[in-house]
Amino acid sequence: MGSHITIEDKLKERIKELTCLYKVSSLIRNNNNNNFSDINTLFKEIAASVKEAIRFPEEAFVEIKIEDFVFVEGRKIQDAIFIISAVKAFGKIKGSLTVGYSKQKFSENSFLEEEKLLLHKIATEIGDFLERKQIIEKEEIAKRQIERAGRLTILGEITAGIAHELNTPLANILGFSELLKEQYKDDKVASEDLKKIINSAIYSREVVKKLMFFSCEMPQQMTSVNINLIINEAISLLNPNFKKKNIHCTITFSSDEIYLKVDKIQLTQVIFNLVINAIYFSPVKGKINIDVLENSKKIQIRISDEGEGIQSVNSENIFNPFFTTKPIGDGSGLGLSVVHGIIKSHKGTIIHQPNSPKGTIFVVSFPKS
Structure with a gap:
């Protein structure tokens, strides 16, 4: 196909490109507002918008690659002539945005300079979107960690209080059980029952000790x-x-x-x-x-x-x-x-x-x- 383009055609192409930019910005803004709920659909819609903005949409394919995600709008041609723009987030390449035609039908001149600029702008928009997504995800993780640390601190304080409160009655149970053991040493049934009380109290004391470990109340060497x-x-x-x-x-x-x-x-x-x-x-x-x-x-x-x-x-x-x-x-x-x-x-x-x-x-x- 020839590369000759009239002023009227140029104007139509500009309108298509501006419409595409507006639509992509709106799609990204809506996805931000919905907490990045459906990224796959977002990239599919961006690819469709880019394809519509290209000079020969019915002959083109658009490919968006973001890490493991790959989406192609149109039929991907292996032997293609294409323009490509890297998608970057925080200075690192996260993927690419590609527009291609068949080599048999088209030449390098089939792409307009404005289309290359459009591709770069949209790749930048996607990169900015990925940065915002990453920041919000990190903030969410940090928020959960702070909340969890707060819960554990409160739990530790409550636990320490419970452990201290239980220590005295448990010491009394053990002490008086040992005294009763002496008194009932000739009574086999009573001795066995007292042995069970002592063992249960010792077990409870171990649980209290563990609670004190949790609340950092144990002395350390x-x-x-x-x-x-x-x-x-x-x-x-x-x-x-x-x-x-x-x-x-x-x-x-x-x-x-x-x-x-x-x-x-x-x-x-x-x-x-x-x-x-x-x-x-x-x-x-x-x-x-x-x-x-x-x-x-x-x-x-x-x-x-x-x-x-x-x-x-x-x-x-x-x-x-x-x-x-x-x-x-x-x-x-x-x-x-x-x-x-x-x-x-x-x-x-x-x-x-x-x-x-x-x-x-x-x-x-x-x-x-």
Whole structure:
């Protein structure tokens, strides 16, 4: 097709281009207002608008590529002559916008300079849209994390109060039960009943102790230690648990000696709880990997399993006391809340993320200073 174009044709093309720009801006604005609800439909509509704005729409195809998303309006021609514009967000190329014709029918001159400018403007609009989307998503994540931290702080304060209130009556139950035990040592039935009371009180005291761990109320003995030794020791004690399910556990350290100021008993408890959880949710003959990494600012312990993973509906609650996905009798729901409390008292953080292809990775980070 020839490249000759009259003033009237030029005017028609300008109107088409301006209409396209207006429509794309409106589509993006509407999608912003709807919280980015249907991005696929948005890109399809943008591609259709661009195709209509091109000089020979019935002969053209428009392709929008954004990361994993690819949409083609019109029939894509392999042997094509085309113009392309990169879609960038925060200075990084996220995809491209392409308009093409058949090489057999068209030449380089078939594209107008204004069409190249139009393509660039729309690619810029898409890039700006992706930037806004990314900012809002990050804000949402930060907001959820702040809300969760706030909930856990309030929960910690309530829990600490409950733990202190329970300590005195439990001490009384244990003390008076021990006195009664002496009085009824010749009465076999009464002795057995008192033994049950004492065991129940001891169990309750352990729960209170765990609640105090969660609310950071336990005294700590902080010393600078080679945590590699503590982790190896904790894992060796769990060997029978690994054998029971034929689980293969590998531990890797980024260096032979990694020193950190911690409470040794509390760090052991963190490793124990996280690894016992990983064993519980792992399949038979599964793999558990423990990676201990050190850099100039922090020390990270990554514990990954090949279980079913944590459902998104539960992800916000797993560190709350008494929350458990295990069947009744298999767990008190205090393991991860204790872990959270200990890590928080060491000024560290704990997060979880999906493992690939399945499972969970718990990432514990401790600051070095």
